[in-house]
Amino acid sequence: MGTVGTGTDGTAGTDGERRRLINVAYRLLGSVTEAEDAVQDAYARWYGLPRGRREQILSPGAWLTTVTGRICLDRLGSARARRERYVGAWLPEPLPDRTEWGSAGGGAGPAGSPDPADQIVLDESVSMAFLVVLESMTPAERVAFVLHDVFAYPFAEIADVLGRTPGACKQLASSARRRIGAARPAGVAAGRSDVVRHVKEAWESKDIAALVGLLDPAAVMTADGGGLVGAVLRPVEGGARIAQYMVAIADRAPGLELLERSVNGAPGLVARRGGVVMTVAAFDVGAGRVNRIWAVRNPEKLRPWAADA
Secondary structure, three states: OOOOOOOOOOOOOHHHHHHHHHHHHHHHHOOHHHHHHHHHHHHHHHHHOOHHHHHHOOOHHHHHHHHHHHHHHHHHHHHHHHHHOOOOOOOOOOOEOHHHOHHHOOOEOHHHOEOHHHHOOOOHHHOHHHHHHHOOOOHHHHHHHHHHHHOOOOHHHHHHHHOOOHHHHHHHHHHHHHHHHHHOOOOOOOOHHHHHHHHHHHHHOOOHHHHHHHEEEEEEEEEEOOOOOOOOOOOEEOHHHHHHHHHHHHHHOOOOEEEEEEEOOEEEEEEEEOOEEEEEEEEEEEOOEEEEEEEEOOHHHOHHHHHHO
């Protein structure tokens, strides 16, 4: 995209906005690739403005945020139609913790450019549980909620993104808040890493009884293979059924290696075989048991994890 100048052409400081824009776009779209595309599109529009027009814009960052928000809003609308045709369940793209990548994951993309996944701040607003709930919102609700509740943008600015009044945007954010309700995560639950570690150990030893004890009786596991790899097309419900399914997977995949890794900022598991990451699993834990498992198997969504292999 090139380096932004620091002269008087109205582009000073816009390079520094990239990290924030990637963070906004990922939370809005649930995909690193789509977030990167949206931000690149916004910058292309910025550079496409006549120089005189850029010089008239007092806050390039606010302009870029507005444009990025509008691009994401449009893509959320079209994504709904695409996801209706998606094979099986659609899950957000899981994010690794760059500090766990080692030297292979140097955080640089092609030609030394920053990897967008390396720029996303891993906090509760990117937890898998949070992103899955965001998927239940309308595009307008999601934009209003994320911009206001996560990034503290005023409703007057959000109104420019959505093309609605500030009052209407406030109502959208309130509606989104109700959708989240008790489902909104309150950070990493105490003891979550221990529970995930015990799940790993029981899975490795194919101990169905131990797995059942670690899973809530009403637990639900959702897998996303995207039609590209084998995965259950519907959620598996019930701790006993999930335990049996996990052991069956281990039986069918000799040599499967399980690694404890941070997934979207919370303790999770990575399954790899022959050095290739096959599955990334995120967990929701409460009262010492696993309530939800989100297993992403679609290889297109596991590209940021290649450095972990």
